Amino acid sequence: MLFRQLFDQDSWTYTYLIADASIGKAVLVDPVIGQVDRDYKLLNELGLTLTYCLETHVHADHITGTGKLRELTGCEGIVPENAEVSCASHHISPGEVLKVGEIEIQAIATLGHTDSHMAYLVNGDRVLTGDALFIRGCGRTDFQSGDAGTLYDSVTQNLFTLPDETWVYPAHDYRGHSISTIAEEKQWNPRFVGRTRDQFIDFMDGLNLPDPKKMMEAVPANQQCGNVLAAA
């Protein structure tokens, strides 16, 4: 398996390139519109055909690269079930497995940051956690029908129950971390450690964060697969 973590400095987003190099087929998870040229170049250099663009959720902080990549490559655009993205090729359900050659990518329901959100377990030993679980943090729950109690349940019941040694790859990091493990997050994530569900809800409800700068632009664009003109 070829696996690459790619970073967008503008939105602090991690995009993941996952490929079965033996058959030259690839998936991009959470591509960013401003990085399409970089990602498309890398695919070509590595001799890969893009089969799927896969989203963990409808993002509020950046516009997805899926629309542009679909134009360039003819790939399918896949989003979580219940995501309001009518242009998606497919809505993926919890437990569903996407196969790319020998690679298996299993969707894990992780609602709470938004009301449609999947984490993706890749070949059973690494999980792309989207905005549900960050390294020593988690996504906010105060817009896009987010819900703190639901996020607490998703993380503690659907992610912290994975094997301890599972690698954790988030959709963002704001401190320069790139990777963690389920064991580490269970032991050290300050959002969850030592907090009951009710205490977590109180904490999240008290954050009073400003809206993401690009939210008003990004959410409607992402509901159109990142086709900004169509969304305008």
Added chain:
Amino acid sequence: MLFRQLFDQDSWTYTYLIADASIGKAVLVDPVIGQVDRDYKLLNELGLTLTYCLETHVHADHITGTGKLRELTGCEGIVPENAEVSCASHHISPGEVLKVGEIEIQAIATLGHTDSHMAYLVNGDRVLTGDALFIRGCGRTDFQSGDAGTLYDSVTQNLFTLPDETWVYPAHDYRGHSISTIAEEKQWNPRFVGRTRDQFIDFMDGLNLPDPKKMMEAVPANQQCGNVLAAA
């Protein structure tokens, strides 16, 4: 082996944490002063004792975290031979192997970006290339006694001769790439592919880059192991 890539957004620097978790001993390569709190916290969370801070070279774009980390942990500070860092615990020579438990870190002479520079081959299968070789790029050669012809020789003779599948981990990336391989860089690095040594020298000499913002502060501080007050 525990291996973590850590990013400093201010200087676009990659710091590497390498540890033999079975004995709890760690090395930090190219730590950044502004990230010492993050790195020290991570060491403690992972139950690691910092044995060495290891520099690829005397940096011009950020101040090393070595001085602060030495105060906090008592670690040794190791720099390449000929680096003008009188406070270093040890100057490492080409071919010399640093052992941390079962991990072997071998110094590879890679002069040219500066006149003292080492890459580090970790357990034979991944190379930390410092500012000699970037992903699809290379370090500049126009200050700190840099020399384009020397860098060309270092990269083509001492790095591109490593096995194709060797992982490449640079000290910086400015496009959001995190990892490459020797094979990829031999095939796709636009600084080297299709250029003779003389053409490379002409290209590098024509770059006319502005000095790094922090150069006048960083170089003297780094010659004092990052002890800014001592250098002031």
